[in-house]
Amino acid sequence: MPEFAIGEHDFLLDGRPFRILSGALHYFRVHPDLWADRIDKARRMGLNTIETYVAWNAHAPEPGTFDLTGGLDLDRFLRMIADAGMYAIVRPGPYICAEWDNGGLPAWLFRDPTVGVRRYEPKYLDAVREYLTKVYEVVVPHQIDRGGPVLLVQVENEYGAFGDDKRYLKALAEHTRDSGVTVPLTTVDQPTPEMLEAGSLDGLHRTASFGSGAEARLATLRAHQPTGPLMCSEFWNGWFDHWGAHHHTTSAADSAAELDALLAAGASVNLYMFHGGTNFGLTNGANDKGVYQPLITSYDYDAPLDEAGDPTPKYHAFRDVIARYHKVPDTVPPPARPAPTPSGALGDPVRLLDAPDRWGTWEFHEELPAFDDLTPMPQLALLRTRVEGDRPGVLTFGEVRDRATVFFDGDLVGTLSRDHHERAIPLPRAAGELLVLVEDQGRVDYGPRIGEAKGIIGGAALHGEPLTGWDVLPFDLARLPSLRPGTPESVAGPVAGPVVLRAGIDVDEPADLFLDTGEWGKGVAWFNGFALGRYWRRGPQRTLYVPRPVVRAGANELVVLELGTMLDPAAQFLPRPMLGHTEA
Template identity: 40%
Template structure:
């Protein structure tokens, strides 16, 4: 049986052990490429891999658990061990990670009294039930059972959110009760009160998250310990993420990051965040909110050591040279064959307006007032509201009350305006000119906020109502559109210019390879490939092309469906072997 201990340093089986780790999120990488990414981590000299665990992926609906295919966490951990890596597991209910709702399931919002990340009994009970399922998958993979897991983290950056020590202690005890017997850690920023707020030193070793000034931050951490304890940067930020509307893809200095890594390894241990960022497939990207909504793009490239599509970078090579000074670098051949392919320009085969096929992809719900996505048991995607608003007349005061995130407003299926974030709730005026008039509102969930105080208010769609000439409108039809059943689209129906639409492409290929879809000329929406949602696009960038991993494709006929919400389409898309993150 193995043993991992925290004394004045880390010890593995009684020998001092410097953790040199890199972050890979299994849920951001197709499982066919897990081994490739892990091998590249080992070949750089790292001895450990770290991953978060995304609760909202494993329990998408309350009581419905998934640990198969791309969510087979157990297989990911076992593959890491096969490659020669130890594992740091961060199974906290909250992960941040620029992930939808910070990894929390949307259905927690069903509780109107919900207190996220506090010692609130209903919240704790739901975590306990989840932990029962999660730890059954991994508990025997601890190093104490000759598995690869050497550390587990309690919560995540809690000191930047609150200081409820009862919550933290109960979370740690909950893990211990599940059979966790490897050491526990916490991770917080080294600024302000974060270490004091988030640490429970009697139960878990405090570690820090930062991207620069490591010597200064280690000095603070050493003083916080008050005794000789191992120093560790649990998240060494070597890049950054992109939000829609950013001027360009974020990149960082290779030289500066390399110098900081050297400083860390001279004094302690490290987990490089991110070694490989991967992709926010589907509607999984989160958002930040300070002065305004900043939803994250589909790519989580992060300017990491491996690109989103798994290529080694100059930063990878530079880090490898630093690591070489501290440990031997293994050599072995990569086992996964990966190539990029250019399939060229493709022409649309079929196109249909969303409004024509609503009833084939969603079941109409009637209510005398509009219901939020959560009230309709919908986590992600879009929702469409429809109401009859009477005869021709001027409308002087039209407003959406408590709605998020991006709303298309239609009169008689003709787009009137688009409101986004801070624009929502602003007064609109227009004239109804038909004997009878129909109001339609298509709302997109751009990703629930994953950090800070706005997390407490993340109901999507329309929560309160719609004002027509200053009064709440009643009698609504609603269509939940999670967009997970596009096989039911009726492409025999009509397409109307300017309306949201689905466009279908069919591509015959003789050999599969990684490729990138270029959507130049298209407005905003998402793309599915053979039923797999590869993520969102938006003309405002910075990301211009979406990554399609080869395992999603197949030899022969492949179906691509592009949903576009803004009425801005072309008749072609291009599949190229060249990415463009902006």
């Protein structure tokens, strides 16, 4: 069997120097029927390795579960990498960041407030070991010394930016070895002395994450990793986007020059990202460094391969750089073709306030619960109570995480948003039925707020007195695409949510599509039952990517959950993606 090891100066494959030319491709962000296409395009750019995170919360949405089917079939993904003649790097975390909901950590893990986060704490470590055991049952047979593609396994992820608990790192490394992982173990940190020292252990191979200044950053890495190969295991060649901000892009020429400097220094590299993919469904993360900023649905990342899997100028620029150092394949992928532009009228409204019982099951709580107190844990819920008083007042919440739309006797009162630090709103009358629609817009994926609860935190009060006796209806989002009105109904003119609408979409043959949401408000869309993700008029993203495998020749069905106001109840598709304005 082949042997992969860390030598005095190089990675060694069967005793010979080997440079890793890797690209990040997250299987859980790409439709599984497109994995082979994306892997082949990485090979044709000149890469020899595919790197992926493993998202714990995607595989284990509830305790005691571990899903390895469909788009979560890690075994199939690794087999496809091997079939393409490529190698693999696996980064199972347990924390991955990745601009993914909660940084990949399951929200259910923190229902118990005594559970630690990314530290040596018994309850946390017990859960982590159970998770890693499941991952390594898949990964171990795919190691290179067993005839598979896996060259490296990473322990934790940029831990030096979070903590310095060496006992914790040691426990992860020991469990990884005890589970049968024999390939070299790595860590990654931003190349500062403090982070490189805090985020690793002797015996784990240190690598760095950066996007520029290769010579200086590799020198810092070398000071903390005196022997062995230098590697930038996250070469940041693009960036991610927040709702309400601009679409981030980087110069292909500048990024290629930085890659050239990295390869000229003899280092190995993993491009973050080679192909970003999509935060399908409600999987996007968020940042909060004083202001809460949820991530958009697209994870295009301005990568060499765009969200739809088409080569960009960066793809060709990087391929040219790699060709100066290594042989690259003779053929390149074709350029993108314009996508079909079908259309359809949205109709058949099912309005939440008309029949809320159809959207889920009510449960009674004397005290207003957070989402994390509910099982299963929702990302959207309706709260209801009766207000009896002798005068209008101000409704206040402890904290809104992350958006609360308030109705009084069926009338819209207003919306409170976390990013504006809002938690109070006046009620117009003394008595009536109070309804609050609460949305989790994505859990923080980086920093000290990882693991925090969602929903209304700290309860509600009116006139300064606690409001008690709440009916809570967690939305069953999987049920929403099947909601139909008693009688079909067409819709003309603007529509106010919350409402489910649907449209028939005819397509000649399966193809990637780009759904235009520019005239819609805020919500979620499904295509033939596949959850495309969130849309929001505040941008920058305007189109939702519909992957070809979910599109049928002939009749298709689009379902939309509109939470705000839709200016034009029509479904339009565009020939190319529109991800918004840039800084330039």
